[in-house]
Amino acid sequence: MPLAFGEIPCGDIPLYFKTLSELDEWHNRSYSRKRLDDVLAYTPRNTINSKSSTSGQLLICHDYKGGYTEYKSPLSYTFNFWDHCDTFIYFSHHRVTIPPPSWINAAHKHGTKMLGVLIFEHAESAEDLLRLLLGNVPASRTSSVKSGVKNTLPVSAHYARELAQLASDRGFDGYLLNVEYRLEGGPEQVRAIEAWISILNHELKRTVGPHAQTIWYDSVIINGDLRWQDRLNTLNLPFFLPSTSFFTNYTWPSTFPSLSAQYMMSLDASLLQESPKTLKDIFVGVDVWGRGSHGGGGFGCFKALEHTDTRSLGLSSAIFGPAWTWESEQDKEGWNWQRWWAYERKLWIGPERIGEQVDVPPVRPRPGEPPCAHGDYKPLTSFFDPQAPPNPYALPFYTSFSPGVGFRWFVGGAQVMHKPEGWTDIDKQTSLGSKLWPRPSVSWDTIELEEPLPTGSTSLIFDDAYNGGSTVRISICGEGSQAEESAFRCMWIPVQAIAVTPVLSYTATIVYKPSTAVGSLETLMSVKLEDEEGTNTGSVDISGEGVIDELPRGWCRTSIQFVPTGSEQGGNSDKVISVGLILSLTTEDPSLPYGFSLQLGQLSVYPTPPTNTVAYEPRILWADCEFPKPSQQAPINAVSTTKSPMVISWDTSISFTSYATINPLHIEDPNPPWVLDRSPRWYPKFQYFNIYALRRERTFGEGSMVWGPEDAQFIGTSGLHGTRNKMVIDASVIPERLQKGPLRVFIQGLTETGEILPWDRCVYVDIDR
Secondary structure (H helix, E strand, O other): OOEOOOOOOOOOOOOEEOOHHHHHHHHHOOOOOOOOOOOOOOOOOOOOOOOOOOOOOEEEEOOOOOOOHHHOOOOOOOOOOHHHOOEEEOOOOOOEEOOOHHHHHHHHHOOOEEEEEEEEEOHHHHHHHHHHHHOOOOOOOOOOOOOOOOOOOOOOOHHHHHHHHHHHHHOOOEEEEEEEOOOOOHHHHHHHHHHHHHHHHHHHHHHOOOOOEEEEEOOEOOOOOEOOOOOOOOOOHHHHOOOOEEEOOOOOOOOHHHHHHHHHHHOOHHHHOOOOOOHHHEEEEEEOOOOOOOOOOHHHHHHHHHHHOOOOOOOEEEEEOOOHHHHOOOOOOOOOHHHHHHHHHHHHOOOOOOOOOOOOOOOOOOOOOOOOOOOOOOOHHHHOOOOOOOOOOOOOEEEOOOOOEEEEEEEOOEEEEEEEEEEEOHHHOOOOOOOOOOOOOOEEOOOOOOOOOOEEEEEEEOOOOOOEOOEEEEEEEEOOOOOHHHHEEEEEEEEEEEEEOOOOOEEEEEEEEEEEEOOEEEEEEEEEEEOOOOOEEEOEEEEOOOOEEEOHHHOEEEEEEEEEOOEOOOEOOOEEEEEEEEEEEEOOOOOOOEEEEEEEEEEEEEEOOOOOOOOEEEEEEEEEEEOOOOOOOOOOOOOOOOOOOEEEEEEEEEEEOOOOOOOOOOOOOOOOOOOOOOOOOOOOOEEEEEEEEEEOOOOOOOOOOOOOHHHOEEEEEOOOOOOOOEEEEOHHHOOHHHOOOOEEEEEEEEEOOOOEOOHHHOEEEEEOO
8 A cells, every 4th residue: 555645554453363362352343244355365376287286385484573564664575476386374473363465465366375373382372272172161150061070172163163264254265373382281182183173174165265274383293292393294193184284394304305205105095085185285394594494594495495306206395484585684784675676586586697606605514414415506486386377367467567565656657656765565566577587588589590599687667667666677688690680680578477268368468668779679469378498389369469559658558369279189278378578679780789678567468358248437436435433442453543534435337338229129039239248257346546635625616726636646545454445544644735624535446457547437525624
């Protein structure tokens, strides 16, 4: 929620729960149980490639500064490698960690599951560990009818149901179960916990969906003692069997990953019938902070991942604390966001410059552990196969190439906000172009030239954008050639991998700005059906090429429609295409070095609307303002807004184009008078809304002046709290000159396909204070 002024106000929902009784208190409130209606639902990635079907997966457990930093707007850590990540755990040390809506949305845009945490640490956890099994015990005196009968520890389904319902209401996909305190009830309590996990797993799959996860962290063992095993074995097997996955501790010696695999393969198949598992359900822990992790953490993490061996052995990896790149560097002289990004990309995708060496600090072997030889540095993503985001027929793809931070805000290329200290909003985070990093891949298109391919580089730009706060700049340079045909060089640069279904029609639209070029540069948009190595493997029928719309401030837009063709060999299962640009450079003297750059502002891919249906336009229908009274009960662990906030709400609609008078029809005519769009997801949705405000006159008589939206001051965007079509505006986010007197507030939407609503399809609300 980039705001022009002040801090981000928080809604009245709790961010987390410190105890299980707090969870009960919240759910017992009459107004509390509401689903966040603008949290993006999880949509699975449907593509199955030959590698990812057998390879291990990547889990990220972030643990950044205790969590919930996104409610403070200055720059902070963001994670930007979702296409390699299958599961993300939003971690904090509160009893029940609820992932914020913005993080859920960022993960779900890419088909990544988002988990919360149920954690028990230190002596204060003992009571809640027992309460977890007993349920919400009433205050009244109660006892068994036949007193004196010795029973084992009971297992109530109460908190399993409550936690599953919480995940469903708040839109996340399960929990990491982290019990790091001794189970004082010994084996009896261990057995009861195992049964409770089975109930939780069932409730999650019933309320959240079959994709829901319960991941057990390697901690306590079968006698109740807290004793990390660093691998799967008999001492922690009872916790793994009812869960979906297992997360090992980090201090394992080099032989332990293979021992976990051997132990898993030795299990009787009947044990896994109710909860089937494979080797990829074992996540081997790697701590980026080191702390006993093989390789020493940091840029030595690759040494641990070589033992996890995700591709041949098939185990998965759980990387803990990736914000090490931020927290370990933030206090150093000259540190800024750009320096962090260079550090972050080096860890994940390698250095910016080809051939640059990465310094890997030496680590002494632990006592009794033999030396372990490793080769040169490998970035973390090199161990995991990238996955395309969900098919646009299930979830339209949109990116403004935003890492979730910025210093400015742009609408249609116009800057409406400059915030030198920066802002963070994970909800606005989108793909950075999965095919562009660590550097763009350039190949000759159509004609293979007898000269070396040019080299490319990719960088994030924050002082210009089309929609949002940033853009990606692609820079290309090459050496001259004596060959005559080199006067015309035609290059293919893939930008984004997309999963598509053959025979279905898609529309792709890109907004870009040519920056500099030596010679004449022409741009076309295209798609190619590629295999896992990037080789063109099939045909795509493309239409609409070559039409370029000139937009204000130097931006251009071009669109294509395409239909991937099916094949007898591959059937019509989902394929992966690359959406990219064909760049044609004409130079007078091809013997001279050449170069050019361009900025990518926006890319969207979505189902092509049916051509025979009645056209319609999305619009905002109305807006309203309320001044709610403070709740009689203070929110639980919520960051409250300042007093007297305004709550701006609105609703959206569609309008059809007008139609001519219906001619008399034959009573048996099988053709209806019109055909409406009934395709999946036909009703338009919105990415977010931009909010503007201005002072208005109290009277509208002669001599008074009414200003239009072009005169209004940008206030901020919607989207942080997970509530649809609503924004809380308090005094801190209103500029001083608008603090008093009547206001006119304008709401402008950006659709899920990247269309900025023109003002004649937007609304305003007048507010008297």
